[in-house]
Amino acid sequence: MPIITNFAIPTLLVLLIVSGLGSVLYKNKRLSFGINSALFAIMLSFGLYYSATGASFNVFSLYHIYPFSSFAIILFSVSMLLVNFAAYSLDKSYVKFGMLLPIISIGAFSVAMASSLLTIIISIEIMTIPTILLIAMCGKAFAEPATKLFLLSAISIATLAFSIALIFPYDSTLSIAQASSGTLGSQYFMVLSLILLVASLGTEAALFPFDLWIPDVYQGSPNAISPMLAGINKKVAFIALIEISFIVFAGMKHDIVSIFEVLAVLTMFFGNLVALVQKNVKRMFAYSSISQAGYILVGLASVSAFGLEASLFQIFAHSIMIIGAFVIVGFLAMEGLNTLEDYKGLSHKNRFSSFSLAIIMLSMAGIPGLIGFVGKFLLFSSAISSGLIALAFIGIINSFISIYYYGKLISNIYSGTPHKAISIPRSVFVVMLAVVIIIIALGIYPAPLMAIASRASVSLFGII
Amino acid sequence: MFPILFLIMAIAGVSGIASALYGNYNTAKRIAIGSGIIILALAIAVLASAFYVKGFVGSVESVAYISQFGISFSLTATVAGIVLLLLTAIVSLAASITISRKFEDERNIYPLIMLFEFSAIGLFLSSNLFLFYIFWDVGVIASYFLISSFGSGNRSHAANTFLIYSIFASAVLLLGIMLIYFYTPVNSFSISYIASHSSLIPSSIQSLLFLLFFVAFMVKMPIFPFHSWMQNAYTEAPTQGSMLISGVLSKFGAYGMLVLFSMFSFSSHFAKYAFVLGTISAFYAAFVIMRQKDLKSITAYSSMLESGIILVGISSLSAIGTAGALYLMLAHGLVMALMFAVIGGIEVSYGTRNIEALKGIIRESMGSAYSFLIGVFASTGLPLTAGFIADVLIFIGAISTYGLYGAIPLFSILLLGLYMYYVVNKSFFAGKEYSNSIAKLPKGIMVSSYMAMAAIFIFGLFPFIITKLLGFTII
Secondary structure, X not given: OHHHHHHHHHHHHHHHHHHHHHHHHHOOHHHHHHHHHHHHHHHHHHHHHHHHHOOOEEEOOOEEEOHHHHHHHHHHHHHHHHHHHHHHHHOOOOHHHHHHHHHHHHHHHHHHHXXXXXXXXXXXXXXXXXXXXXXXXXXXXXXHHHHHHHHXXXXXXXXXXXXXXXXXXXXXXXXXXXXXXXXXXXXXXXXXXXXXXXXXXXXXXOOHHHOOOHHHHHHHOOOOOHHHHXXXXXXXXXXXXXXXXXXXXXXXXXXXXXXXXXXXXXXXXXHHHHHHOOOEXXXXXXXXXXXXXXXXXXXXXXXXXXXXXXXXXHHHHHHHHHHHHHHHHHHHHHOXXXXXXXXXXXXXXXXXXXXXXXXXXXXXXXXXXXXXXXXXXXXXXXXXXXXXXXXXXXXXXXXXXXXXXXXXXXXXHOOOOOOOOOOOOHHHHHHHHHHHHHHHHHHHOOHHHHHHHHHHHHHHHHHO | OOOHHHHHHHHHHHHHHHHXXXXXXXXXXXXXXXXXXXXXXXXXXXXXXXXXXXXXXXXXXXXXXEHHHOEEEEEEOOHHHHHHHHHHXXXXXXXXXXXXXXXXXXXXXXXXXXXXXXXXHHXXXXXXXXXXXHHHHHHHHHXXXXXXXXXXXXXXXXXXXXXXXXXXXXXXXXXXXXXXHHHOOOOOOEHHHHHHHHHHOXXXXXXXXXXXXXXXXXXXXXXXXXXXXXXXXXXXXXXXXXXXXHHHHHHHHHHHHHHHHHHOHHHHHHHHHHXXXXXXXXXXXXXXXXXXXXXXXXXXXXXXXXXXXXXXXXXXXXXXXXXXXXXXXXXXHHHHHHHHHHHHHHHHHHOOOXXXXXXXXXXXXXXXXXXXXXXHHHHOOOOOOHHHHHHHHHHHHHHHHHHHHHHOOHHHHHHHHHHHHHHHHHHHHOOOOOOOOOOOOOHHHHHHHHHHHHHHHHHHHOOHHHHHHOOOOOO
C-alpha cells in the first residue's frame, strides 16, 4: 500500500502531462476530453481516499500530503471536472483546453500538496501562464484580458517572492512546516513580509484594494474560461494564502486577525455595493464573487480551527456555485443575453437554466436548505465564537444587501412574456445538473463536507 | 411512540414535490387538497393524543442531523405547536380549496402553498432554533414567490418591500441565534435547554439578545414601527397568499414572541416595553383603519391590530394571558382566512374591493355578506366566537399584571368594531333598494369560508383546547 500511495500522485501528474501533449498530437476532441475527465475523476477518488483515511506522508520530499491537501485535491478535481465539461461545449475547438487544462490542474494540485514555499511559487506560475495563454489563444478580442492578467500575475508573483525572501535569511529554510519564523514574533520585517504576502495572493484571491482587475478580466474572458478563473485560480490563491499565513506566520496571530478583519469588511462592502448597480450579468457575478471572497476572509479572520473549517467549506461551496453561474451566464451570452434587461422572460426560453441560475443565486444569497447558507452560517458563527461579533453582524448585513441584486435578477428571469425556446448543449446541462444537485444535497445534508473540512483544518493547525 | 410529527412533515414535503412535478392542473389540485385533508386529520389526531395520551405533550422525535454542532432534526409537540399546527392545517386546506382556474399560471400555486405549509408546520414543531431559522426563511421565500408570481397589479413593489423587511428580520434573527449558541453554557440550539439555562447567559449580552429576537419577531407580526411592508403585501397578494400570510406567516412572529418570552427568564425586564409597543400598535392600526377604503387594507390593518393585542397578551407574562394570546393566534388566523376568502370572492363577483363602490351586497350575495359579518364578529370578540374567549383571557392576564392600564388596549378593539360595523352597514346592508340578480361566490371560496366559519364557532363554543391544556407549559 505505501508504494501505491507514494507513486500514485506523481504518476497521475505525469499522466496529466501526457494527456495534455496527446491532445495536441492527436487533436481528437472526444478522446482528450474523455481522458482528461477520467484523470480528474481518479484524482478526486484519491483525494477522497486520502481524506477518509487521514493519510499523512511525504512524496519525494517535494509534496506533503495531509488532510488539508486532500481537501484541496478534492476541491480542485471537482471544479476541474466541471470546468472541463463546460469547456467541451462552450468552446468550438476543445483542443487548446485539452492541452492546457491538465497543465493548469498540475499547478493547482501542486499548490495543494506543496511542502515548500518555492513549490508554491512555481506551482502558481505553472497554473497562471497556461491560463493567460488559454485566454490569448481565443482570439484577438481577448488580448486585453490576457494582458491584464499577465501584468497582474507578474506583479503578484514578484511580490510573493519578495515576501518569502524577506524572511528567508532568518529561518534559512523553504520548507513550510519547518519555517520557524513564527518564533521571531512580530518584528517589522515580519509584518512587512505578511503584508506583502497578503497583497500578492490577495491580488489573485480578489481581496479589496487589489481586486480592481477582477471584473474586467472575468467579464472580458472567453465564456469557457471565466468559470475557471473564478472557480479555480482564485481558490488556489486562497489555499496558498491559508497555508503560508497560518503555518509560517503562526506566531503573528494578532496581526493576521486585524489584517484579515479589515480586509474582510472592505471586500464584502465593495463587492456587494458595486454589484448593486451593475447592468451586465457577468460583471455582476464578478463583483458578487469579490464579496464572497470577503465572506471567506471572515472565517480566516477568526484564526481558529472552526473558522478555517468554515472558510474551507465556503471555498468549496463558492467554487461550485460560481462555476455553475458563469457556465450558465456564459452559455446565455453566446445566445446574445448579456444585460439584466435581456434576462427578462428567461424562464419562458429555458426552464432548467432559469431554475438552476435561481437556485445558485439563492444559495449565494444564503437561503436555508442550500449550500451557501451552511457556509455563511459556519462563517458567521465562527466569527462569533472568536468574539468578533461586529464582524459577524457586518457579514449578515452584507448578505442582506446581496439579496437585493440577486432578487432583481431572479424576478427579471421569472417575469416577461413568452419567447422562443433556447436549447442547451448536453455537457452544459450536465454541469448545471451536477451543480444544482451538489448545492441542494450538501445544503440539506452538509455533514460529509463539514467532516472533510474539519479534518483538513485540524490537520493544518496540527502542523504548527 | 409512533413518529406522527415526522409523518406530517413527510406528507407535506412529498406532496409538495409531487404537485410540483405533475404538470397537470387537476392532478396538482387533487394532490394538494388530498394531502391537506390528510394533514388536517393527522393534526386532529395530534390534538387528541395531546388530550388522551400521557406524556405526548413535550415528547421529542429526533434524528441526528449535523452532529458536529449537536444539531438534530427534532420535532416536539408543545401546546403552542399543536394549536398552531391545527391552524396551519385548516388555513392551508382552505387556501388550496379557494383556487379556481382564473389564474393564467395557476398550477404552480399549489406547490408554493404546500411548501409554505411544510415550512410553517416545521417551524411550529421544531424544538431547536436552528431548524426554527431554516423553516422561517423557507416560509419567507414561499410567501415572496406567492406575492411576486401570483399577486395583482403592483405586485413586484409589494413583493420587494416584503422581501427587504423579511430578510432584515431573518438577518437579525440569525445573528441572535448564533449569539445564543455561543453564550449558553453547553453550546446548544435546543429551545428547552436554553429555557432552563437562560439565567446563566451573561447579563452584558442579555439586552442585545432580547433586542435581536424582538425586532425580528416584531417585523413579522407586524408591530408598529416595522409594519409598512404589511399593507402592500396583504393587498397585492392573491387571495390564497393573503390568507396564508396574514393567517399563518404573521403567526411565525407571534409564535416567536411566545418562545422568546418563555425561553429567556430575563425577558420579564422588557415585558412592559413590549406591552406599551403592543398597545401603540393596536391603536395605530385602529386609527389608520378609519381612512381605508379597500376591503383588503381594512382587513390588513385589523390583522395588525390583533397582532398588537397578541403582544399585549404575551407581555402580561401570566399563564392565562399567554394562553389567551395563543388562542387569539388561532382565532385570528381563522378569521383572516375567512375574511380574505370572502373578499377574494367579492372581488371576483363585483370587480372591486372599494367600499365606496360596493353597495348592498346582501341583496345579491347573502352568503358573502353573512360570512364577512361573522368574520367581523370574531375579530371584534363577540361572544360565541373564538375571538371572545381569546380576548377575555388576554385582558384578564393583562389586568392582573398591569392593573387598570391593562384594559387600555381593549378600547382599540372597540374602535375597530366601530369602523367595521360602519363598513358592514355601508357596503353589505345599506345601499341598493332591490335587486333581482344573484352574485354567487365561487364554489371553492364558499366551501373554504364555511370551513373557517365552522372552526371559528367550534373553538368559540367549546374552548376545550385551552381548558384541557392550561395545565401544561405552553412551550
